[in-house]
Amino acid sequence: xxxxxxxxxxxxxxxxxxxxxxxxxxxxxxxxxxxxxxxxxxxxxxxxxxxxxxxxxxxxxxxxxxxxxxxxxxxxxxxxxxxxxxxxxxxxxxxxxxxxxxxxxxxxxxxxxxxxxxxxxxxxxxxxxxxxxxxxxxxxxxxxxxxxxxxxxxxxxxxxxxxxxxxxxxxx
Amino acid sequence: xxxxxxxxxxxxxxxxxxxxxxxxxxxxxxxxxxxxxxxxxxxxxxxxxxxxxxxxxxxxxxxxxxxxxxxxxxxxxxxxxxxxxxxxxxxxxxxxxxxxxxxxxxxxxxxxxxxxxxxxxxxxxxxxxxxxxxxxxxxxxxxxxxx
Numbered sequence: 126x127x128x129x130x131x132x133x134x135x136x137x138x139x140x141x142x143x144x145x146x147x148x149x150x151x152x153x154x155x156x157x158x159x160x161x162x163x164x165x166x167x168x169x170x171x172x173x174x175x176x177x178x179x180x181x182x183x184x185x186x187x188x189x190x191x192x193x194x195x196x197x198x199x200x201x202x203x204x205x206x207x208x209x210x211x212x213x214x215x216x217x218x219x220x221x222x223x224x225x226x227x228x229x230x231x232x233x234x235x236x237x238x239x240x241x242x243x244x245x246x247x248x249x250x251x252x253x254x255x256x257x258x259x260x261x262x263x264x265x266x267x268x269x270x271x272x273x274x275x276x277x278x279x280x281x282x283x284x285x286x287x288x289x290x291x292x293x294x295x296x297x
Numbered sequence: 298x299x300x301x302x303x304x305x306x307x308x309x310x311x312x313x314x315x316x317x318x319x320x321x322x323x324x325x326x327x328x329x330x331x332x333x334x335x336x337x338x339x340x341x342x343x344x345x346x347x348x349x350x351x352x353x354x355x356x357x358x359x360x361x362x363x364x365x366x367x368x369x370x371x372x373x374x375x376x377x378x379x380x381x382x383x384x385x386x387x388x389x390x391x392x393x394x395x396x397x398x399x400x401x402x403x404x405x406x407x408x409x410x411x412x413x414x415x416x417x418x419x420x421x422x423x424x425x426x427x428x429x430x431x432x433x434x435x436x437x438x439x440x441x442x443x444x
Contacts, residue, residue, distance in 0.1 A: 153364070153367060156360045156363060156364055157360070157364055159356055159357055159360040159361075160301045160357060160360050160361045160364065163298060163300055163301050163357045163361075164298050164301050165298075166298055168300075168353050168354075168357060170299075171298065193349055193350075193351035193353050193354050194349070194350045194351040194352075194354075195348045195349045195350030195351060195354075196348060196349055196351075197347075197348050264348065267350040267351070296351055296352075296353040297351060297352050297353060
């Protein structure tokens with residue numbers, strides 16, 4: 126008599142299959158790790174704030190440091206002048222623009238210049254106590270991946286006042 | 298973080314919708330239902346991932362929805378009282394050849410629906426049906442009078 130295609134020892138009595146539910150539970154825990162990591166902000170896009178102080182001004186940069194392809198987000202740069210700044214300039218490094226689509230920069234700079242590969246935004250004179258806020262709206266290009274340094278320098282004319290550098294991660 | 302929250306909200310909303318539209322609508326797939334399903338899927342995708350094109354985002358959303366599915370299944374298994382809430386209960390449509398019209402009206406089932414299901418089981422007369430039940434998955438089970 127031919128063997129039945131129903132293997133009773135394996136299919137009914139679950140021989141050798143006692144650990145299978147634990148394997149499945151282990152995989153579920155692994156699966157659970159992804160949303161938990163996402164909830165605590167590992168994959169972005171929680172906004173953080175970095176500040177740099179100098180006698181002439183305080184420079185603040187707010188925005189997410191962890192991003193994903195396609196995300197819409199913004200960086201907010203704030204200059205709080207403690208003394209008069211005749212020619213406030215914000216010099217943005219390559220990390221601010223490479224692989225990102227800039228939707229808008231508000232307010233528009235009175236001049237946009239190139240300085241050794243950096244983009245320099247020049248604004249009108251800031252008196253002591255005045256505040257300049259610049260919003261940069263972005264979308265991450267879907268093919269952009271990896272880590273980069275984003276650096277902004279506040280200058281008065283050609284004199285550096287202060288700067289902020291930040292590591293930004295773009296997840297695939 | 299927002300991906301997980303959006304996926305969770307949409308998951309439970311879809312669950313609510315499937316409970317509200319009724320059992321029968323879920324099992325029948327007319328051309329209009331198919332188009333509606335595709336349109337809903339597209340809207341759900343936009344609501345959850347928005348402009349996110351990343352693999353990380355996709356993994357997060359898929360994991361969240363998979364875990365919620367397992368969670369609902371577990372609640373359904375563990376808590377007997379939750380079963381009627383999450384899955385509903387079968388409804389008797391025909392008993393010993395007699396249609397129970399209030400139940401049919403409640404579930405929007407026509408005589409033609411029962412006749413159609415009966416024909417698929419070689420039953421040509423409702424009088425030959427002992428039990429016809431609308432199951433929780435939207436299908437009609439028919440038990441012939443002879444059995």
